[in-house]
Amino acid sequence: MTDSTVLAPEDRKIVTLARATRVRNGVPEGAAVRDDNGRTYVAGTVALPSLRLSALRTAVAMAVASGATSLEAAAVVSEAESLSDEDLAAVRDLGGAATAVLLAGVDGEVRARLTAG
Numbered sequence: 001m002t003d004s005t006v007l008a009p010e011d012r013k014i015v016t017l018a019r020a021t022r023v024r025n026g027v028p029e030g031a032a033v034r035d036d037n038g039r040t041y042v043a044g045t046v047a048l049p050s051l052r053l054s055a056l057r058t059a060v061a062m063a064v065a066s067g068a069t070s071l072e073a074a075a076v077v078s079e080a081e082s083l084s085d086e087d088l089a090a091v092r093d094l095g096g097a098a099t100a101v102l103l104a105g106v107d108g109e110v111r112a113r114l115t116a117g
Contacts, residue, residue, distance in 0.1 A: 007110065010034060011102060014075040017042045018055070019108045022077050029078040031055035033091070035068035056083065056101075060090040071095030074116075075102040083114065092116035 007015065014032035017040060022030030027044035031054070034040050043058035053061070056076050063071065071094045076083060083103060091099050097117025104110045 007102075010038075011073060011075070011100070014040060014073060015077065015102055015104050015108055015110065018075045018077040019104065019106070022055070022106070027055065029055035029076055029080070031059040031074065031076045033059045033063050033074040033095075034072045035063055036070040036072055037068075038072075039063075039066070039068065041066065041068070054084065054087050056087040057090045060094055064094060068094065071099050073100045073102070075104060077104045077106060077108065079106055082112075088114070088116050 014034055017032040018030040021042045021044050025044040029045045032040055032042045041059050041062040043055050043062055045055045046053040046058050074091050099116040101114045101116055102110050103112040
């Protein structure tokens with residue numbers, strides 16, 4: 001999938017939020033997740049001397065901390081060509097193996113549609 005216009009509006013929204021967070025915070029990655037109630041959680045990469053978290057793991061942690069019990073979808077905006085096993089595992093832990101995960105380039109174009117499983 002290379003044309004983000006074919007995304008459902010809800011998926012386009014999380015890609016846009018992830019991209020905006022990346023730019024606004026000046027971090028390597030932005031991520032957004034949508035829970036089963038339609039709420040979204042957005043985060044950027046955390047890179048402190050004592051704490052390092054990818055944007056996606058941070059967004060999942062924010063969802064959990066806010067009381068989310070399941071995920072519908074996740075999106076990551078990054079220069080990376082793939083997502084780490086740890087990132088997919090975090091989504092899978094909360095959303096299940098079939099949870100959709102979108103990987104978009106810094107231009108917001110979706111390069112890959114994966115599942116957490």
